[in-house]
Amino acid sequence: MLSFIVNKQRVNLDVDPSTPLLWVLRENLGLTGTKYGCGMAQCGACTVHLNGEAVRSCVAPVSRAAGKEVTTIEGLSPDLSHPLQRAWIAEDVPQCGYCQSGQLMSAAVLLREKPQPTDEDIDEAMTGNICRCGTYPRIRKAIHRAAGMMTKGEAR
Secondary structure (H helix, E strand, O other): OEEEEEOOEEEEEOOOOOOEHHHHHHHHOOOOOOOOOOOOOOOOOOEEEEOOEEEEOOOOEHHHHOOOEEEOHHHHOOOOOOHHHHHHHHOOOOOOOOOHHHHHHHHHHHHHHOOOOOHHHHHHHHOOOOOOOOOHHHHHHHHHHHHHHHHOOOOO
């Protein structure tokens, strides 16, 4: 039995400890916002937070989450009120949308660590997140917008 917190709620699961966290989130907990992309931690679509750090859930065994906190895109905000989500909408970032949950989760860690990131900071932090549609300029613009919202106290 594994016990950990997902989006501020404790869960207790009887699963194989080697099962990738991604599949436990999607199949056992019904949290399908986190996407499967490559299965090799190369694309970033499966990014979640584990104790506040961005991790690729497709290669992280669920045992790694035991006793810790996991935040998925569903936990970023239940009503799209997070500054990043609002900025993503305002800048019309998503095209196909598949990579967006991973992009947002990586951007959230970036803004926590660097509240006013430069273009270079953004490029470095977001490098591991692939967008097949090539919305990188809109992603960068949305991160800057969200940083401005957070500086102005518009955070949720």
